[in-house]
Amino acid sequence: NAGVTQTPKFQVLKTGQSMTLQCAQDMNHNSMYWYRQDPGMGLRLIYYSASEGTTDKGEVPNGYNVSRLNKREFSLRLESAAPSQTSVYFCASILELFSNQPQHFGDGTRLSIL
C-alpha cells in the first residue's frame, strides 16, 4: 500500500539548474496537489490538478510548472532554480475535488539550492 510516492527524497541544485520532482499515487485519486513547506509558515499550495488533463495555480506558483502526465502522476518542474526555492516539497492527492475529504501526503522531497 504505497499511497503517494515522491522521488527523489533529497536533492541539491545549483542556482539556475532545472529539475523535475516526481509524484505518483496508486489510490485511483482524481485530484493532486503540490505544496512547499517552509519553517514557520506551514504548507503553501503551489499548483493543483483537479483531474487528469487539468492544472491550476495555487498560492505560490511563480517559478514552477506542473504536468499531470496521467491519472497517477503529477510532476513539478523548476526551470531555473533559485535559492528562494529551497524548501521541502510535498505532493498530496484526494479522491475528488470538493469532497471535503482529507488529503493523502507523500513523504516529501527536501530540495536545497545553492
Next chain:
Amino acid sequence: GDSVTQMEGPVTLSEEAFLTINCTYTATGYPSLFWYVQYPGEGLQLLLKATKADDKGSNKGFEATYRKETTSFHLEKGSVQVSDSAVYFCALIRGYNKLIFGAGTRLAVHP
C-alpha cells in the same frame, strides 16, 4: 482571507502530561477543520477532523472540538507519550479542497 493561527512551539512536556495545542481560525462560513501530524522525515498524516460546529474529532487519544463561538479547534490529549513527539498542524479546507495550514507546533515529549 482565510487563515489559521496556532500557538508557537516548541512545546516540551514530560511523558503522561496533559497536552493542549491552541488553534484559532478566520474564515467565512463554517469550513471543515483538521489536525495533521508530521513525524520526523515523513509526510503529513491526518490525525482527526470535524466538519461542523460542535463536532468532536478524536483519534489515538487526541481530541479537538469545533467551536464556532470562539472560532477555535484546540488539540488535547490527556496523557502524552514519547512517541507523540512530532509537529502538529491545524488546517481548514476551502473550495477546491485547498487546505490552509497553520504554521505548525512542534511537540517534544521526554521520558
